[in-house]
Amino acid sequence: MAETGIKEVARRAGVSLGTVSNVLNRPQTVTPQTRKRVLKAIEELGYVRNDSARHLRAGRSRTVAIVVLDVSNPFFTDVVRGAEEAVEQAGGMLIVCNSGEDATRERRHLDTVEEQRVRGLLITPIGEGHHKRLERLVKRGIPVVLVDRGSGEPNQCSVSVDDVLGGRLAAQHLVERGHRRIAFVGGPLSIRQVADRRDGAAAVLAEHGRAELQIVQTRSLTTVAGREAAEAICAMPAARRPTALFCANDLVALGALQGLVAGGLRVPHDVAIVGYDDIDFASAATVPLTSVRQPRELLGRTAAQLLLEEADDTARHGHRHVVFQPQLVVRQSTAAARGKSLTR
């Protein structure tokens, strides 16, 4: 298993170690003639740089890590694609870690990422207990940017979408459609985005003097959780049952949609649904979903750019908190019910 290193290349090309390194890292400083000779040797030997050695000596890595809540949620894959674009354009590499909404796995990933001395970290943290941990990374010289999550922290950037506003848009729309009994479906509430969306919706109801926002908590933000929540809702007596659901994200909404239909309720006739994220599948659902759109790829791209900027020049970098605006997209799942007054 003779690893062919820079040394053998040097010998074969009849030059010194340093020259080979120069060909690799500062081609201008070496005569075209020798350069060619070295490249030929590299080719013939099938030499491949050893990134660990390179990184060890150079002290800086070219890879950026992103830790997301759920890789199988299209929202995050779009964010990842945006980040990927920015990172690769800068000649780096993005590695994707999935915390799966599990704090233990999140911590494990942070450990690994720290051991790898990555260039920087993009993360959508789970709870609030990450502060000291991320703080430590920053102290260590690893810039951190919060993704899809606002932050008052003065020593890190964040890129987010105004979730409270998103919640308001959703609730506002449902109120205008005449709904009185509205439920928020989602969880866990320890995820800030979930809590914010709920708060935004609750605020609107309060302003309108409507009944309080019901909360149907779920354990996670998946279609399965949405389906389970819908079952519980179907089981409620009709008089108390909400006439509209505002779901914490589209996966939950899609699951709820299935659950309601399975339980014999019609959407939007009996129960209207508003989702969140406006993933591609929202418009392709059995009943196309009204949803709150977020600029997914832009979110990822912006976060990555901020991160790279900080990594390139930590000294001069000023932390920023970018907040995008969400946008309501109305579709059939909240179409006005014909022949049935909800406002009564």
Add this chain to the structure above:
Amino acid sequence: MAETGIKEVARRAGVSLGTVSNVLNRPQTVTPQTRKRVLKAIEELGYVRNDSARHLRAGRSRTVAIVVLDVSNPFFTDVVRGAEEAVEQAGGMLIVCNSGEDATRERRHLDTVEEQRVRGLLITPIGEGHHKRLERLVKRGIPVVLVDRGSGEPNQCSVSVDDVLGGRLAAQHLVERGHRRIAFVGGPLSIRQVADRRDGAAAVLAEHGRAELQIVQTRSLTTVAGREAAEAICAMPAARRPTALFCANDLVALGALQGLVAGGLRVPHDVAIVGYDDIDFASAATVPLTSVRQPRELLGRTAAQLLLEEADDTARHGHRHVVFQPQLVVRQSTAAARGKSLTR
């Protein structure tokens, strides 16, 4: 930026370099007393292993890479989740790379992965031009397992699903439903899975003496591509227009569904659709999609297990080619058209 290394830990704990290393790697060989002392020093100094140095010296990495065709395709995210599970269980880490069906990006990822000297590589390659490249990785001691792709290669494992059979199942079903003009929608055909599915379908038609399978090629396997294909199909004269589509995957099928509806055709009344993969969203579509199901997570998990087995004991490892069976799931998108004979 004083990197606290093993050296400082040793000094603080009043032991030698080697002892600290032993505490980290072979805790049994060190007295509980000194071990505690070292751990305390580690804690106090906030020491974090430098993975590059570790890897450089040890020669072997703990990370496994997976290169997929499209991270935003739920099929692959499920495969990734399966692989992740197996890798993490073995104490490793999985890094996810997205080739985006782009050969250049695939090559870039292979380069990086090779430079990183990863423990092993899981890959769903794009075309056929990867042979020598992967061969080289294997020669270098990096085991490679092909995912979702069969292989006759004797020196690498592969885990796949019988795509020809999948194509047969789809076509068989459509033929039984009475369809005569059937089109295959998907591409590029350089992706083996796509070609295999088409071939399976074509074989069935041939056996039944039916008209040839029409091919509507797409540039990629996305909803956008499916929508475009559907537009082309809508534009065909009704007499020549296929009465059923077999789409290379569910994303294309979902896009086609949208495109057909937008073009004024009803599904399944005017045109039936069969998708492939049976991703979660297939059953939640406007018209729930008949699809060919693949064991997605199992695929990923099995591939990772095979890889780890090989990495752990290259010498004794015997290469295997695991092939799973796909399964047809019938839903509304191919429901028998009422009051209209397709067999005329």
Add this chain to the structure above:
DNA sequence: CACGTATTGTGAAACGTTTCATTTTGCGAT
């Protein structure tokens, strides 16, 4: 109490790069 053995601890060498202070080479001007 001496001896042999098992258990702990030690520290130098090696992993494959990059960096940088030096030396060597090439070349135009005198």
Add this chain to the structure above:
DNA sequence: ATCGCAAAATGAAACGTTTCACAATACGTG
């Protein structure tokens, strides 16, 4: 030819680990 200078090439040191041959210590036995 000779000198001077810029350009090119050199090679030793350093990055932070792990490994391994060896030394030191502890322990049970005759």
